[in-house]
Amino acid sequence: MSSLAILIEQINQAASICFLTISIVNFLLGAFGLLINIYVFTRPTLRQEPCSMYFLISSCYNLFVVFVVMPVRVLSNAYDISASNYNLGICKFEYFIFYATRATSVWLILLACIDRFLHSSPQRCLRQLSSMKTAKLAIATSSLFVPILYSHMIAYYELYNVTNANGNVVPSCRSRKGFYSTFFGFSHMVVYSLCPSFFMLTFGFLTIRNTQKRNHLVRRITAENMRTRRTNSQLLRMLTAQVLVIIIATLPFSIYQLYTSFTSILVKDTLRIAQENLFARITGIMTYFAHSSSFYLYTLTGTIFRKEAKKIFQHVSRIHTVDTEQQGIHVLQFRHQQMIPHLSRRQRQ
Structure with missing residues (x-):
């Protein structure tokens, strides 16, 4: 085996190992953390906050990503098990x-x-827009609007025979070659990474400026107002941490997709394909941290979130303690019932 073939094999092995390792970490983090998120954001302390509603529904979408999208991608990328590479309907829909x-x-x-x-x-008129009614309407609108932005995929995703990292020609579900490939790479980068990140930073900056302005106003602060301010401040910190992770996790892969769309017409040798595959797998699987890490970010940055999450473990601990005590009582009662006939026989003797 030549040194080039050995190098290509090492790159492919590194890609597979990194992909599987990070996938397992992402799955374990997300499976545990997102379920806790859903419980916490439905607690009375937070469920009346519009911001919590966005966190809650986002966590539900992320559960689908962790329990459905990630396993399918692992089977496809690591083990070449994918119905989407052999059936056009599944390819488009998936x-x-x-x-x-x-x-x-x-x-x-x-x-x-x-x-x-x-x-x-x-401004009071703007503050009134921060309500549960507005949140529900915005969630429903975005749940329809974003899929519409991706609806072109149903028409322009097709099956092609491509050369994989090992140099073998295999079927693959991909965007149509030519102009659409470039369009899709750019549009996905804008919709998934650049546009949300830009507006997150913009509104984050405006929120900080509004907070500073309101802090300069002299007002009578009641205990209830103090609790509300602390809750809002913690929600803002939780949100800021989530935004930074989304930007860091999603931008590299979006840039890579744009790169592949521009270089799709080039003839690439096996070494370059293997190198690009390594980069694609690492940046691709890193994007899932934007979907699996929210619980840990919220725990680090939000005191109120930590308190609600702590109640879960305390409740589970109490249930375990009660079950243990009940089991002990049942054992003692059973032993006592067994001893009564024995004592009766001894008394008769």
Whole structure:
């Protein structure tokens, strides 16, 4: 085996190992954390906050990403098990649903940023827009609007024979070659990464400026107002952490997709294909941290979130303690019932 073939094999092995390792970490983090998120954001302390509603629905979308999208991608990329590479209908539907779901979860975080801006506004008419009614309407609208932005995938995703990282020609579900490939790479980068990230940063900056302005106003602060301010401040910190992770996790892969669309007409040797495959797998699987890490970010940045999450473990601990005590009582009762006939026989003797 030549040194080039050995190098290509090492690159492919590194790509597979990195992909599987990061996938397992993402799945474990998301499976545990997102279920806790849903429980916490439905607690009485937070469920009346519009921002919490955005977090809650985003967590539901992310659950789909962790439990459906990630396993399908692992089977496809690591083990070449994918019905979408052999059936055109599944190809179109699967990629459309997977891309639209992930983008919708990110846009819901953007809506949470907008809600914090509205809530912090010194103008009463804008503050009134930060409500549960507005949140429900915005969530329904984005859940329809974002899939519409990806609806072109149903028409322009097709099956092609491509050369994989090992140099073998295999069927693959991909965007139509030519202009559409470039269009899709650019549009996905805008919809999934650039546009949400830009507006998240913009509304985050405006929210901080509004908060600073309101802090200069002299007002009578009651205990209830203090609790509300602390809750809003913690929600803002949680949101800021989520935004930064989304930007860091999604932007590299979006740039890579744009790169592949521009270089799709080039003839590439096996080494370059293997190198691009390594970069694609690492940046691609890193995007899932934007969907699986929210619980840990919220725990680090939100005191109120930590308190509600802590109640879960305390409740589970109490249930376990009660069950243990009940089991002990049942054992003692059983032993006592067994001893009564024995004592009766001894008394008769």
